[in-house]
Amino acid sequence: MMRGQESPLSASPALATVKARARKTGLRFWMERVLQECDQVCAGFGPDPVHDLRVALRRCRSIADGFIAIDPDPAWKEMKKAGRRLFSRLGELRDVHVMQEWVGKLASPSDPSAIALLQFLAAREIELKQEAALALNEFDRKQWRRWSIKLPRRTTRLRQGSMIFKHLALERWLHAHDLHRRAMRGRSRIAFHKLRIGLKRFRYIVENFLPEQHAAWGGDLKRVQDLLGEVHDLDVLWATATQIHAFPDEESRRRWQQTIADERNSRIHVYRDKTLGKSSLWYVWRSELPQGRQVASAALARLKLWASLLDPDFEHSQRITQLALQLYDGLTGALCVSAQAAEQRASVRARTS
Template sequence: MRHPALAAARQGRTRSVADEVIWLDDAMGSLAADGLVLERPKRGPARLRRTAPDGRAPWVPGTPPAPFDGSGDGEDAAADLLAGPAVPFAAFSFRRSVLSLSTAAGPVEAELLAGRLRAVAAERPAARLRLSGGRDAVLGVAARLAADLPLLPGGAALAEAGRALARGGAGEPPRPRHRGAPDLAGAATLEEALLRAVGHLLDVMLHQAPLCRLEAGPEGVHQLRVALRRLRSVLKTFRPAARGAALGALDDDLKALARRLGPARDWDVFLGGLAAEAAAALGEDRRLSALRRAAEAKRDTAYAALRRELDGPAFRRLALDGISALLRRPWRDEPDAADAAALDAPSEEFGAALLDKRWRKLRDGGEGIAAHSFEALHDLRLEAKRMRYAAELFAPLWGGKAARRFLKRLSALQEALGTVNDATVARGLLSALDGGAPAWAAGAVEGFAAARVGPARKEALSRWDDVAAAKTFWDDGACGGG
């Protein structure tokens, strides 16, 4: 609470008091399954709390989920949801410090909760800073603090962090609030669909970013990269209806982060894929072991660079810019940055038109696929990826088996085309070793990759036939094939 941004705006003295909360659930995790927890504070009655948004409306990361709105509250309401007796699983002992601030954009209250999170067999320090007040005033204070402090919107409620501590100790990550692609089912308008998608994907990124560590394995980097690509796809998808300087700046930040993510993910895929498969096929060899060590060194360097990026101010700015866009909806204020009629209309019409356009482009790109060069197959893979991101985004608006079948065929095509592309990627990665691996080993791995191209190309042709014959799931399949 001594940061210059707070000290300069301080109004009065800091108020501070010791406090504690205990969280309860039954042994089956009945409340957790509904995104709830029973919270028993040191003072006052117990109450049911949401630990995750209920999914009925767009949600902004960093803001509290809507209050529990079931019948009753506290112990009585929990009893109706529990399958057994409520038992404590974690507690938080902390000091609550509250400071009133006066800023040019309006008053802000800063509340710092700092203490220790405890479970039966583990404990760790924890802190949360809550800012409340007018939108612009809160965003302004948050931006000033995040410029030089490691502050990010919480990736999980404190109760969920306590549940993770009880489940697996201090190194266990909390459950994600969101995963995978956004679900736009129930979005009343196109603008609500945009807000849902951006909020969902920002939250996925905030959850995965702390997991992008070498010791945590490759999954965090993979999921962060997928969420980032999906978010960039969302911004491009909705550009005809919502655009402008703020969204353009957010996309630029995402693109810069993608450049840091790419090498870490590429080396992970290489080491877990081609390098491992080549070693299994060719047997133990010191030259292959030397190549692997050189590739691991490159991967470690890429991870270190990525970690610096995620721990630095650029990622914090990216997160706050995304949250600011969700709260301010700047496309409504910038001249010619929004199509108001489209934003206020149902999503299905916009989605169907966009999917028609991408479907035609994909089918045109696949014409004569048997004669495609590697470059043409690479371009087709990118078109398939764009089609899949758009299709999985809008599929919940229609749902059903047709949508699931269409997405499954697209995913299989993209995977087959990706295998064809592996030889090119491997060649680039091997050249990046700069002679750090024996030539025989590099040649063996490159040859192993090249040997996979023929079967993978044949598989891609078969998968293309499946996709080209697919019946589309939008607009009654008006543009469907065969």
């Protein structure tokens, strides 16, 4: 398998094991890991160090992405933005490394098209290593270390596996599932690319914030993401080969096109087997996310958390709201209250309960 070398959480059903693993892979762990991997990668920007630093950065950025949705502290966006340029430059370099692996897998060393591709990728690798080195030098490690102390403290306000995180996962699921349906209808390269990104965002919420679900789903989520990732790799390889005119003749072009199409289609076929029909993985994942009234309840819980993080004295605000509700009830008395007013009162009540 060409992608997805990051190990998932253990599939053990024991919650204690899941929680112990989570402590070793929390935000503080990954932010410190970024600094360690920065020291490792600068030795030569080889494939493994580049991959390891991207994994650490991606973990931090995906955790920040989750908390941005529920915590208004601007430091989350600042941290995510700080790693964007480095992550992007490393991503381009990683793409070159992956294409080099694919060329070695799909063709013999004497293939003229393979030789042309590898020569182009070697030159491009040198350029991208220089750009990655510049991005690494610009990366503010002191500020990153300050965030590594501040931000993990804010994560303690909300326990992993809570209904709020399940609601966030449901949002990601709904978006990704819509992209899945579009890809199954149109089957275009762009549709599969968007699906890959949508599924990735859903997976990261589950991976970072729902340890029990990740213990059960982690293997399947990783597998289907890898399948879509490899489809994307093959699309990028074909686009690169045609862009640089790597084929010496039409016969060579047809042979490469067929080889890449066969590899691509085989992965799409496996993806379809896992995600279509009554046993679709999409339905398995949806079954453990909020249903019915739980959706509204979880949404209100998110609003309450957001308000509590914004309000310097949330307990005082709760007391004021309780007094307002008492006055409302007293004034209405025996009067008939409309269904809309009753619903609005219930909404206010839910946010302070």
